């Protein structure tokens with residue numbers, strides 16, 4: 001398919017990071033019994049299932065398609081200790097809880113690094129940290145124990161970013177390799193895995209849980225719901241738990257080392273922006289650049305086979321060319337997208353949908369490290385290991401959630417606000433540069 005610039009972009013219905021495996025686990029048929037059923041085989045569900053099996057539980061994992069093939073294999077691959085909101089806003093709304101939330105997010109990064117190491121998963125992990133770019137250099141930004149603040153030159157990022165904070169925690173992976181690596185670990189474990197097995201109903205019957213699927217039924221003592229953007233499709237999930245949001249990713253053709261130096265990206269450290277809807281730019285181990293987000297879309301019901309829209313791909317390309325003008329001739333090569341589930345608080349959350357059905361939702365765009373960590377903490381709790389402090393930080397006692405504010409109108413307004421601020425920033429930053437030249 002051609003994009004507006006005339007170059008050829010391949011639009012993918014899956015992920016661009018890895019090829020889809022050809023060997024699938026069988027679909028569930030007939031009646032199956034187990035101690036715990038895990039519903040949804042993303043990183044969150046797979047990590048929960050692995051931990052339950054480590055504790056000796058008889059576990060069944062059911063996945064609508066192929067384990068790991070949802071957001072887990074399609075994301076931008078950032079492993080960061082980030083929460084979904086500005087720290088000042090978090091402090092205002094969450095007060096004393098903020099410390100616990102940051103600890104959860106930081107421990108999620110170490111957990112995922114250990115997951116990669118412990119299972120020797122080849123996913124090209126580069127522990128570079130990442131640069132959170134500022135819109136303007138500000139005297140208020142203070143470096144921390146593991147962060148450096150500086151202008152673009154100091155941080156080795158292109159001059160179209162005025163500067164930022166290099167947070168030296170985490171890094172990037174090939175998320176497709178990570179998700180499929182965890183899938184192989186689960187397949188080699190005692191977990192009974194069923195793929196192409198969409199759950200259609202969950203009933204907590206008081207003495208156990210009944211889970212219905214097209215080919216059969218599971219009877220389990222307990223269940224964990226980890227279906228991310230699809231959470232609201234099952235009526236047992238708390239209402240408004242998840243708003244489905246479609247995120248698009250674009251990958252360029254190959255870029256040479258000389259071109260990156262010329263662009264000013266000498267540090268090669270991945271970059272995120274602090275827009276209402278952030279943008280992210282990172283290098284891949286195959287010498288290309290992947291950028292995501294900027295234009296988000298939503299739908300009442302997520303469709304698993306959705307493809308990226310050309311208009312969004314074109315908009316992402318515009319954002320890329322503004323920040324990397326010397327790479328303006330590098331064509332986009334591929335585009336794909338995935339569904340994330342936004343919670344009303346824009347933060348990870350876990351709780352009980354009923355006495356025997358737990359849920360976790362750690363997406364909100366930062367779930368690559370947080371989903372598997374939260375799934376693991378929840379598995380520990382089900383195995384009588386108590387409530388870990390990090391689980392307590394995101395635990396939700398009430399089943400009631402206020403409706404989220406994300407809808408097509410607010411997403412469009414956010415996009416317009418970001419573009420207006422971009423223009424104001426460009427003007428102010430140009431003047432700042434002129435003034436510093438005169439001085």
Ligand SMILES: Cc1cc2nc3c(=O)[nH]c(=O)nc-3n(C[C@H](O)[C@H](O)[C@H](O)COP(=O)(O)OP(=O)(O)OC[C@H]3O[C@@H](n4cnc5c(N)ncnc54)[C@H](O)[C@@H]3O)c2cc1C
Pocket residue numbers: 039040041042043044045062063064065066067068069070071072073074075076077078079080197198199200226227228229230231233247248249292293337338339340361362363364365366367368369370371
């Ligand atoms: C383009 C993009 C970029 C992103 N970038 C980043 C990033 O750089 N860093 C970061 O931290 N996060 C990022 N994210 C978010 C991150 O990918 C997710 O937070 C994380 O993968 C969530 O994992 P999960 O297991 O909760 O969900 P998923 O991986 O979505 O897994 C849920 C699974 O449940 C299955 N399912 C749904 N309904 C049913 C059903 N009824 N029955 C059975 N199975 C069902 C689905 O098929 C799916 O496989 C990004 C996401 C996208 C889409």
